[in-house]
Amino acid sequence: MKCRTCGQKAAVNMRQHKLALCKEHYLEWVPAQVERFIKKYRMFSREEKILVAVSGGKDSLSLWDILHRLGYVADGLYICLGIDEGIAYSSESQRLTEEFAAERGLKLQIVNIQQQTGMTIPELSTATMRGRGKSCSVCGLVKRHEMNRIARDFGYAVLATGHNLDDEAAVLFGNTLTWSGEYLLRQGPVLPATPGLARKVKPLCRLYEREMLAYALLRGIEYIYDECPFAVGATSIYYKELLNELENNRPGAKLSFYLSFLEARKKGLFAEPEAIQQELHPCPNCGQPTSAPGLCAFCKMTSKANTV
Amino acid sequence: MVKIILRGKEYEVRPGMTLLSALKRIDILPESVIATRDGELIVEDEILREGETIKLVAVISGG
Ligand SMILES: [Zn+2]
Ligand SMILES: [Zn+2]
Numbered sequence: 001m002k003c004r005t006c007g008q009k010a011a012v013n014m015r016q017h018k019l020a021l022c023k024e025h026y027l028e029w030v031p032a033q034v035e036r037f038i039k040k041y042r043m044f045s046r047e048e049k050i051l052v053a054v055s056g057g058k059d060s061l062s063l064w065d066i067l068h069r070l071g072y073v074a075d076g077l078y079i080c081l082g083i084d085e086g087i088a089y090s091s092e093s094q095r096l097t098e099e100f101a102a103e104r105g106l107k108l109q110i111v112n113i114q115q116q117t118g119m120t121i122p123e124l125s126t127a128t129m130r131g132r133g134k135s136c137s138v139c140g141l142v143k144r145h146e147m148n149r150i151a152r153d154f155g156y157a158v159l160a161t162g163h164n165l166d167d168e169a170a171v172l173f174g175n176t177l178t179w180s181g182e183y184l185l186r187q188g189p190v191l192p193a194t195p196g197l198a199r200k201v202k203p204l205c206r207l208y209e210r211e212m213l214a215y216a217l218l219r220g221i222e223y224i225y226d227e228c229p230f231a232v233g234a235t236s237i238y239y240k241e242l243l244n245e246l247e248n249n250r251p252g253a254k255l256s257f258y259l260s261f262l263e264a265r266k267k268g269l270f271a272e273p274e275a276i277q278q279e280l281h282p283c284p285n286c287g288q289p290t291s292a293p294g295l296c297a298f299c300k301m302t303s304k305a306n307t308v
Numbered sequence: 309m310v311k312i313i314l315r316g317k318e319y320e321v322r323p324g325m326t327l328l329s330a331l332k333r334i335d336i337l338p339e340s341v342i343a344t345r346d347g348e349l350i351v352e353d354e355i356l357r358e359g360e361t362i363k364l365v366a367v368i369s370g371g
Contacts, residue, residue, distance in 0.1 A: 001351045001352070001353050010351050011348070011349040011350075011351070012349060012351065013351040013352060020351060023349070057369055058369065166367075166368070209367050209368065210339060210340075210342065210367045213342055213365060213367050214342055214349060217342065217344070217349060217365065218349065224369075225365075225366075225369065226369075227368075227369050237368055240368050241340070241368070244337050244339040244340050245337065247339050248337050248338065248339050
């Protein structure tokens, strides 16, 4: 197989795009694609301050690398979750993220959940029984809250995450199986800013996870290869595998699932009924907007955890 | 024979077949991995050679 651009031996073949490229041209193609989607979905400009949530995984580190190469002003945010039983997942991913930032002279903000709340993620989920032993829901809640806090406190206009097409298609698949209208309504490349919350964007939302892996490998980015020990057996991974079966027989199926969803939503398929428009008010403890009366979900959880 | 490794698990296939046929033979979805030979990425139509080791990198990772 030959590179479409130069005719040299191809390093990556993308059946979904009927496109094969050599290393050199692949490493140009990916940032050009990302730039195209940043513009298409009006994610941010080169004048805005961007905070990239980095986990030490291939997607978020590649995103940071790409934004840097494209000339955007992007600092990193690493959230130390304290997941270190068995394999040293958190310490190893933090080390890789710090090395990545240092090598490129990029600014990295680090938040330690244990210092913030008095407990690690595994301890928080045990103390609150949230998610019945599964730490993922606690982790998601804590990460969202801390990302919002840092973005607000340090004046970042935009919060960027490394969600790729496979992540988005898996979430969409899950929300479609249950027809979770409110989640479907909010899923997309951009979640606009609301009072107290920065705009959230997913610049990799149209890049396949396989494409992001090829990018990380060809760029020589050192990332954490092991899955988070709590994610092993997660439903989202099962959905990804199912969608890959589909993709294998019908190249492009994942992309078309996601894009036809975005198109349908734009045409008003999930138009928001006035009735579910929620009143938001600031949490009396942390000030972040919340729909529930009283404390936000994060503050409720951490105060409960600390009284047990 | 050709050795194929994924997440510490080893498989063996006959040389002379393409990467795509080899992946089918050992029941691994091409969409779920990227194949490397001596650190270089190879694509599906690559012919596998006697005695070599192909390392597969899993696409799905958490976080
Ligand atoms: Zn080329
Ligand atoms: Zn709060």
